[in-house]
Amino acid sequence: MWKRAFAGVFGAAAALRLQSLSGTRHASSISSVVNSMLLRSLKEHYLEVAKMTMPPKVSPPAPFTIVKGAIDSNGPVLKRDYGDEEISIYVMRMVNAYDDEDGTTDQLFLHVDVSKPGQEESLNFLCGLYEDALGIHSVSMRPKLENSGYLVVPSQYTGPVFEELDERMRDAFNNFIEERGVNESLFKFLQAWLYVKDHRNLMRWFKTMGMFIDGGKPAKDA
Incomplete structure (x- = not known):
């Protein structure tokens, strides 16, 4: 899942960098496209992980x-x-x-x-x-x-x-x-x-990454 998601993102970014663009406006445009692609990928994976089925609730053996x-x-x-x-x-x-x-x-x-x-x-x-x-x-x-x-x-x-x-x-x-x-x-x-802990950490990772890329704003549907 990781390789497919991020290989596509960074492959697209590399292709954009190869173009002979110059000037602040062009650089800003490229950055915006890359950020948008990354945010879309993070959101897709966040929603995919959110749908994962949790294991049945298990109680610890007494008296723990x-x-x-x-x-x-x-x-x-x-x-x-x-x-x-x-x-x-x-x-x-x-x-x-x-x-x-x-x-x-x-x-x-x-x-x-x-x-x-x-x-x-x-x-x-x-x-x-x-x-x-x-x-x-x-x-x-x-x-x-x-x-x-x-x-x-x-x-x-x-x-x-x-x-x-x-x-x-x-x-x-x-x-x-x-x-x-x-x-x-x-x-x-x-x-x-x-x-459950790993699932929660992974959800948090996608969300905080998205918030950072998006300038600190909570991602929609996250």
Whole structure:
């Protein structure tokens, strides 16, 4: 979709530039034509994306709850309490993990943040999540999250490669997050949630691009 839309726009712009036109009036005319073509393409794609069917609504497995405003931020998606711990779930898509038929993704990356009151650092798991399995990629201690909700990149040693740990320790870490409800049961909700987020971001991208090209005015039917 991207290649077809923008190849035509920029191909036309290149053809116009090859013409031996001069003067401010001619340059302004060319710019107006290019802008009009780009705005038309952005609007067409905006309306096309707007017609896409959203997945059925899925609720997260209890006792996880959706973090308010998560759909419009880069913070955690789900949270729950486990004793005196707070469990926060962040999700992102694995690269090249799309299903060609419906555009959804069948592999997800999870950051699982386990924090305790009075502790300056939290325990962080990076996991791969699939419909029928969850695997830990790494375990590290990170600076405890405050109000921003963004993951903090550790500046110190983050521990050994997870696969190089003793098998019993790896099993123990897997049991640790399993007890806290972090398993494949999260997949359906997070897959649907990420699809809706991507759809909203794409709609916003077309709209804000159109508004910028059009001088800040809201695009019609957008």
